[in-house]
Amino acid sequence: MKSEPDVYSIDDLIAAGGPALWEGCRNYTVRNFMRDTMKVGDLAFFYHSNAEPSGIVGTMKITRTGYPDPTQFDPTSEYFDPKSPVDTPRWLAVDVEFVEKFSRTIPLAELKELPGCEEMLVTRRGQRLSVMPVTEQEWNAVLGIPGLRA
DNA sequence: GCCAACGTTGGC
DNA sequence: GCCAACGTTGGC
Numbered sequence: 001m002k003s004e005p006d007v008y009s010i011d012d013l014i015a016a017g018g019p020a021l022w023e024g025c026r027n028y029t030v031r032n033f034m035r036d037t038m039k040v041g042d043l044a045f046f047y048h049s050n051a052e053p054s055g056i057v058g059t060m061k062i063t064r065t066g067y068p069d070p071t072q073f074d075p076t077s078e079y080f081d082p083k084s085p086v087d088t089p090r091w092l093a094v095d096v097e098f099v100e101k102f103s104r105t106i107p108l109a110e111l112k113e114l115p116g117c118e119e120m121l122v123t124r125r126g127q128r129l130s131v132m133p134v135t136e137q138e139w140n141a142v143l144g145i146p147g148l149r150a
Numbered sequence: 151g152c153c154a155a156c157g158t159t160g161g162c
Numbered sequence: 163g164c165c166a167a168c169g170t171t172g173g174c
Contacts (some may be wrong), residue, residue, distance in 0.1 A: 025156075050172055126155040128171045
């Protein structure tokens, strides 16, 4: 799950001290992931995009899935969507809870070189989804990097 | 700041 | 329902 750290970083999630709304996704593929694929208890990587460097910074847990994103109905929110019907909300959100912050960022370039992550979606050229699935093999390959928990 | 990739919109 | 134009993402 990607977020620009200038907007919302893993430190912001830590500071939340508990489950936090993962809001503002306005892409139908991501919406469908939130609705159909993500389950309570699932683990996720926290990825900083548009960062220096961009990469994985830690992990979190999904604590609530696929419910209407309240920001779509909030005219004061930058994510307000006046075309979303109140009775059939167009956009969904999930709640996430901080699990772990790594000792360093794992940059995108390192992910591309990491054995077991050759097919990892986030490393694919042109891949712009803010939420995408990770295989167990990829998960284990990242967590197997020495020294992340130093 | 550039630009490739690709999702979305809207005319027809 | 096609597809060109447009907008956004996000690495570099």
